[in-house]
Amino acid sequence: MKLVSRSQWGARDYRLPNGATPYSRPRRGVKLHYLGTAYTDRAHDRCDDYVRQIQAQHMDGNGWSDIGYSFVVCTHGYVYEGRGLKRRNSANGNTTLNDQDYAVLLMVGSSGLTKPTTAQLDGARDAIEYCRKSGPAGTWLGGHRDGYATSCPGDAVYAWVKAGALRPTAPQEEDPMAGFTKQDIYDAVWKTDQVAAPDTAPDRKTNTNWQPQSYLKDIGNRVRSLTVTVAAQSAAIHALAEKVGSGVDTDTVVAAVEKAIADAVVKVDIDVTQNQES
Structure with a gap:
């Protein structure tokens, strides 16, 4: 997994005491999210700028104590640490839903770039497996719309989730001997x-x-x-x-x-x- 720690992407310190609230019970599973706004893909060296922008919106615009997601996955397959494995997220809709599942955001939008890249799906799968192994989280997997009235995580990501969020495979090279007996x-x-x-x-x-x-x-x-x-x-x-x-x-x-x-x-x-x- 290509994990980018908070210090590596330049995260602000979270506010106390709410930003340090731990999960009160074992996590059932993982919920996936999208941005819900227009998004344009960018060079990877600008992805950390965007993650800082999300954190600023959540802390300064929403009044939250930190970025709302547990992890954020860019289109290049890198997994940015948000609130991480131990601190309760604030992205799933309410306190009960936040305490129930991890929140993993894929950086795709409701317009512009709406379909995740192959690398991004790989990174999202890395994040899911990381939550299950190290969280720990159960095997349940869904989207933000499961249990909450929203279109998040968008149809493309949600279809991938409902299909089992399988890891994409690399294109197979054409067999030069195919068709020969x-x-x-x-x-x-x-x-x-x-x-x-x-x-x-x-x-x-x-x-x-x-x-x-x-x-x-x-x-x-x-x-x-x-x-x-x-x-x-x-x-x-x-x-x-x-x-x-x-x-x-x-x-x-x-x-x-x-x-x-x-x-x-x-x-x-x-x-x-x-x-x-x-």
Whole structure:
């Protein structure tokens, strides 16, 4: 949690005795608030100025003994200590409601910036968990409008509260392999490695995507190559045996051998391909 203490944001001293009033009972939970006025986002180095402005309004305008909230969360996710964990807040509507729950303000308005930022929701969740763990506060969670006639904390914040005030998650990076099947990967690896090194079988050390079926296909191609070679040699031997000594000229023998080899290669190629596809 990015907690900003009172001394860090330059808080004024609270007035005694009311500003030091402790909670008289365990807190039921946490109520969330918004500003209820127009708000324009600002650079973070100006957020502490605004928190001091809220305190001044509460003390000088409302006549309260301190800033009314337990904690204030800016749009950058920083949690400013208001009255903190031990001193009773004055923002929930009346003494009973103030004593019942912590008051956490999100710096968003009724106009201008009305929707909390992702960082702000993270900070608000930090504040809620801090109140529960260190307050301690119970698990109840609501908005200022729960139990008091007001539009606070605004529809956007209240919808988040009613949905459980879940911590927002960072956008997930797009998976570059999304949509690709194992077969797609296998085919791509096979094509790449065959082009890169047609006479060398890749292994797992050089290619972590190499699959067992890659070895099988490689073996199949090598068997096919050997089968074609053997068939061609056998055809040549038979052709020579038939023509030599029959009185035909050399050119005729050569042509017969070449045809026999070509026919053998085509036949073996068709047979092997059909076996692979079946």
